Amino acid sequence: MLGNLNIRVMLEYLPDIWHGFLATLMLSAAGFAGAIVLGIVACALSIQPLRWLKWPAVAYVDAIRATPLLAQLYFLYFGLPRLGVLVPEMVIGVIALSLNSGAYVAEIIRSGILSIQRGQVEAGMSTGLTYLQRMRLIVLPQALRPTVSPLIGQAIVLVKDSSLLSLISVVELTRAGQMIAIDRFMPIEGLVSTALAYLVLYYLLKLMAGLWVHQNRLPGRA
């Protein structure tokens, strides 16, 4: 099946794949940055006590988690122009990626903060630390540490999800691969090049997660 892969054509289209790769990288980075901001805001709103602020954040997270990204993407793609918002497909794509991943990021950060025991804060108080010192030295280091690996996991999901932007005609890696298929009637060559490029990103992120876990192992914990 892969024996008669036309390597020459794959090499010939390498610059296109490279451009697609960079576009995917950029779209994912922008989407992830937005997701972190949205996630922090949604998480902050959902753990504070005011009900009328809490409710929208919880509704947002649940609505995103229970619907597919493609439906969310089409919702924005066909819906935004109707609201008079005319922006390029690429921007719609980044907004959809941020909105989607933001909900998962919110859940990840939330579980990090909720994992801290009250006794930790009380111990900080009894040793005379101020609120800011407690936050900086006790709460945040412990709350953020367990979120790093799942956040990298979410970044992996986001990179793969960004392939759906090809369906609203954003030129990224998946689209670049399809162009080889269309130009040369060689779907296999296009798909294989694309898959390999995605795998490079996947293994890089996985390596990062592994290194981070290795370097930040806490004494007494697995």
Next chain:
Amino acid sequence: MFLMQLDRVMGYWPVLLKGIAMTVSLSVLSLLIGVVLGFAFGIIRAGRNRTLARLLGLYVDFFRGTPFLLQVFIVFFILPVTGIELSAFTSGVIAMSNVAACFIGEIVASGIKAVPTGQSEAAAASGMTRAQQMRHVVLPQAVRIVTPSLVGQFVLLIKDSSVVSAIGLLDLTRAGWVMVQSIPNGLLVFGIVGLSYFIICYPLIYISRRMERRDQSTIL
């Protein structure tokens, strides 16, 4: 204007219903195949034959590391080249079951590893063969550990099924796409599509959360 459009959307209810039926049948069928295959993958991945486990690990990594859309295209475009003719539905089920098996396999493998080794040692001491240990002692406990994640995986599968609309299957997302061509109100049409997904998925998300909470309370 809005009511008129809502009325027209309601006129499309057979398409919407067809889409829901397609989404549900794709997901359920793929889940069944995916769970069976996934358990087989998991047992191999956690098994003693390390070469086999690593080879399967490479295969699993390929499907965990590439976008599902690409996998759908691979099944839909590459398999026919090798002489296997597939309908869009079969292609969708193959791609979905395969990706489900890859994710479920890793979950099952970690579940098997989470069962204390003393359990299989005790079973071995009472004269059970490796297969018997797996079947009667390790797997039943592993199943308990992985069930909440499996429910979560089912939700992911339902959401992934939207991607097969790209090869022309009329699922829920495609139904929305069809409707929006004649009713130019994306917010309304995909609002309804989203609501349908929500009604299908939310109970499952709720169940998986409850199960996780219950498990935590039994451990602590």
